[in-house]
Amino acid sequence: MEKIKLQTGSNQNCDIFVTHNLSHTPTFFQEYIAPTRRYMAVIDEKVEQLYGDLFPFEKIIFHADETNKSWTIAGEIIQQLIEKQADKDIFLLGIGGGITTDITGFVASIYKRGVDFGFIPTTLLAMIDAAIGGKNGLNILEFKNMVGTIRQPQWIYANTSFLKTFSKDKLYQGIPEMLKVFLIDGNDYFAAADFLVRQYNGELFATEEEVQQWIYFITKAIEIKCGFVRQDETDGGSRRLLNLGHTYAHAIEHCTQQYTHGEAVGIGLIFAAQQGDFPHLNHLIHTLQSCHLPCSLPTNLTIKDLHAAMLQDKKIKNQRLPFIILKDVGNVTFAEKQL
Ligand SMILES: NC(=O)c1ccc[n+]([C@@H]2O[C@H](COP(=O)([O-])OP(=O)(O)OC[C@H]3O[C@@H](n4cnc5c(N)ncnc54)[C@H](O)[C@@H]3O)[C@@H](O)[C@H]2O)c1
Ligand SMILES: [Zn+2]
Known part of the structure; x- marks a missing residue:
């Protein structure tokens, strides 16, 4: 497994892992998921259908569509976190493409003034770009990324095997x-x-x-x-x-x-x-x-x-x-x- 360390000016560290083998996933979780901590995932509904069994977390299912990278849906996710009594110590995971990682990073940046988060990008674009670098955002009135924050995820787990379920x-x-x-x-x-x-x-x-x-x-x-x-x-x-x-x-x-x-x-x-x-x-x-x-x-x-x-x-x-x-x-x- 390749590991890239991203340390930024704000001294936030993000470890980025790249691998190709789906069977590495449970081993990765054993190492990076703290058994005593509460993990909650915002997961793309298609990814849940395809790979849901790999992710043993409490889940909020998200329909990945540009129109859903919105205030309304970010508000609904926050409402669900409150209803599920997610406290400041939760670790929020964004699992899916760039639309999912963008909205998850945004919610994690503002929920209770910020909670820890990580990404499991499942599209090529999210692996090489959207998940990396801490920028996240929402679209307003169909204008792209009009609000957002810059905050780094703690880790990113990119497994290129997820790409096999795409048409060319x-x-x-x-x-x-x-x-x-x-x-x-x-x-x-x-x-x-x-x-x-x-x-x-x-x-x-x-x-x-x-x-x-x-x-x-x-x-x-x-x-x-x-x-x-x-x-x-x-x-x-x-x-x-x-x-x-x-x-x-x-x-x-x-x-x-x-x-x-x-x-x-x-x-x-x-x-x-x-x-x-x-x-x-x-x-x-x-x-x-x-x-x-x-x-x-x-x-x-x-x-x-x-x-x-x-x-x-x-x-x-x-x-x-x-x-x-x-x-x-x-x-x-x-x-x-x-x-
Ligand atoms: N934050 C940043 O720095 C940054 C950088 C680049 C792009 N972006 C944002 O990323 C978004 C685009 O991301 P995207 O292209 O990943 O789109 P996306 O999240 O919509 O994913 C594309 C499609 O692939 C499906 N999908 C996801 N994983 C799959 C898998 N493994 N197998 C089969 N289907 C799968 C999704 O359900 C969706 O239908 C845009 O909103 C863009 O603005 C952000
Ligand atoms: Zn782009």
Whole structure:
């Protein structure tokens, strides 16, 4: 099992474990679950159906949908915690994809002014991105992540075996976030893109070598994100580079229900690449297309609609909207648009 230690500026420690074997799960719990403590889980209902037996905790079942990453549902979860007499010493687990980890992290940050929590991400996107770094949030009026806190989970247990219950297309919705971190970091972009396209055209996780490659790229992506979080936990500086593609992505998500977050990030990467005259734009588009990911806006959506949605972006300060521009592999910079 791979272990990455994330220690942040606020001195919160998070241990991140990456493994591929489902049978590691009970052993992991034996080590990390204190027998005398009360553990309660907010669990994605699909994950409960598929893997519920693996998680011997009191559970609050959550239907993972962007519209449920809301005040109303966060309030309902808090109400259930109160009804179940959850005290300040509980340990809250978020088990599921990024929608589930986001709302669980938010609830854990505010319930009784904050309780300990941990994540078991079960989607690729949550393993490499959403569960990592302590940012959590809720959508308001269909605008993404308009409220939130930054607070680190104590541990994250990422088991890539959970990914086997996805169809290839659903799994690959997390791929743009993976390409994003490798584009920013520079080192593994071409190798990762090549591997991901080959896996898309073949059978996923078919050989031990392929399993090990998935673990390698997932662990690398996590390490890259951790590097930014260590330097800039509160997102005032370098961590903002991880928003590559996201100004467009969030506006696309706001304007249409047609694309998931990951798919919208893929289109956002293309916009960021066009803005930066990225010399490998064709390679990027070819990679996304080869993984059956969308590369253009839905036909009923115009750039004008997107710009209108961007006016509500949470990153706007002094009427300036920040963008991250992709200039080359490993070369991203900040830019701003005056509104
Ligand atoms: N906090 C952060 O730093 C951060 C970073 C990136 C994204 N996000 C947020 O993450 C969210 C997207 O997360 P996501 O893509 O994981 O979506 P998600 O949580 O909706 O999960 C996608 C789908 O997969 C299903 N699912 C989950 N695990 C499964 C499994 N093992 N097998 C089969 N199906 C499974 C879920 O029920 C859901 O239908 C967005 O709200 C985005 O804003 C947050
Ligand atoms: Zn994202």
